Amino acid sequence: MTCVAAVADIHLGKDVCGRFRKSLEGITERAEVLLLGGDLTRHGTVEEGRAVADEFRDLGLPVVAVLGNHDYHSDAQDEITAMLEDAGVIVLEGDNVVLDLNGVRLGIAGTKGFGGGFAGRSASEFGEPEMKRFYHLTKELSTGLAMALKDLDTDLKIALTHYSPVKETLEGEPSEIYPFLGSYLLAEAIDQGDVDLAIHGHAHLGSERGVTPGGVSVRNVALPVLRQAYALYRLTGAEAM
């Protein structure tokens, strides 16, 4: 059995440096991999990126991350990615990684994802150029996730995003802002990808548990939703292998 630890929206800054790392003490005894669902920083500055890298280096287990919208705020997402990778964190955007966890092969595909809303009430690539660009990006990132999942042939598969693939895990957020919180295109990619678990963040007021139309468990691991340092998910599907 494989145990996965996950958290998102830690929004690290100088004022909380070191505090999160402290709450990760003992994590190697409880989980085999740590997933970070984006919004690791507050302003997406290089300085905050460095703080995040220090927080997660040498934890003794693989750490796999996607970035969130806050991590893009200062246009330093590439530098932040490079610093995290220097610290040993695997950062995904439209790609995947395969980990061997005590003989179980776990594949993780990730993207930040983007908004647009949910089936029947979603944006479309139509009208003003700004609107077209907005929804075009959602499509592009969702397609990236679908391709990254398709490439995986592993015992277990996890999809890691910042934006939500489903509405259920947004429960608690005002419904008017759902189009800014996720897109059904992410769920469609997940449902095509034979996924065991989908992890996301971004919706601080949302709920932890949901499911895609295709029956894949979705978990919103935003720190304010979890009310604890991270969540632990044991994937029993690996027993069959």
Add this chain to the structure above:
Amino acid sequence: METNREPHYLSARVRERLTEDERTAEQGLQVVVRGDVIYLRGTVASEERRRRIEEVAAEICPDHEIRDETTLIDLHRPEGEERLP
């Protein structure tokens, strides 16, 4: 744009400022205006961030009383785990 004093617009403006102001950069906070009182709700990461939120809200609404009902983030280690098929 000059801030309209209607509670409806005021809460919208405060919420936007809390996200856009570099001192706070907080998304997902709730701002409720009732008469002369502004209630701030949601989860924040530290006491310092809480002070900054109050500071930014007070700047936009100098004539209002700010009531900070935010809670501090909980970082305790998880007690249990969820088993998934």
